[in-house]
Amino acid sequence: MRLRVEFTTEPFDLDEAPPHAVVAREVVQGADLDAVDVGPFGNTAEGEAGRVLTAVDALLRQALEAGATRVSLQVNVIDGKNVAGGEGDR
Template identity: 40%
Template structure:
């Protein structure tokens, strides 16, 4: 049985080279012989169930040993995505937040956009694939601005 795991190491840096904790975690997955896709928002690893599950502790250790203060994992059977992580689910959250704030998200001032990001995070919006890009477009800002708002809230 094949499984896929996605992981994100934090703290996130929006510009420049990937942080050492992200590349060290990726290297641990590669050393375990897993198929890897490294991206700016996280890393996907795939392989046989026992290989992936066995590698997760090495991935976590490598990330933490190289400066990560948080690592988030999602594991699922390969080819199966949770229904709540669809683009329609994220669009519904965006509409809900806009309605709650009483304005189109693009028309909000900076504090309003920061509040929108906080509300979206509380509702799990950033668990969706490509969520930062979609949220950035809805707010009329760059994805790096979204990351800055997120880091400000977590800091």
Template identity: 40%
Template sequence: MELEAEFTSEPFQGEGEPPAHALKARDAADKAGLTTDFGPLGTTVRGDADALLGALSGIARAAIDGGAIRLTLQLRRTDAPAAAPVELNSALDRLIGEVEREVGGKLAGLDRASKQRAVRILKERGAFTQKKSVATIAEALGVTRFTVYNYLNRETG
């Protein structure tokens, strides 16, 4: 079984280089042989359940030793069923539905590159100007808000 973990370490920094605690946590994940997606608001790692679970204490230790005052972690099975379908009754829901039809499937079932494309399309269509859009889009994608922010940052960074 494969797992995915998303973690953030605080304190956050604004512009510029990532904080040492975030870099050290990322390096610990890389050293454990996990697939790592490092972003400005969080890091996603994927791998075999035993490898990932075995690496979590080292990742947490690296972040804390690097100066983190808080580490937030979310785990999920990559084979877990997608969230309940989004009902198409608001402008945002309609935009999500349009993008799903355009990309040929539910957003939660897409691979990472396709999810990033979907976020780019949603941004171009103004989806992120709506209240609570990031949370709604994250739910439709089957990812956390931090991942959506990471996808958005790739477009501007």
């Protein structure tokens, strides 16, 4: 199964990236994922489910430790298969 995670960390700082945002980006950029896109208002990463979930775990732990007061994320299955191996969205 392949997953896509989209995430943001708060509080925002428009002048420079706060430590929690830098840490979160470093986690996904350093993970063994297929596609990573980081930006000022949101970030996405895609890859094999186990790798994405491992990265999400590290991202949450490290961003919170670095001062994030909120982490918003969404995880989507992107290969059309659900956990049981059946068909995805119909």
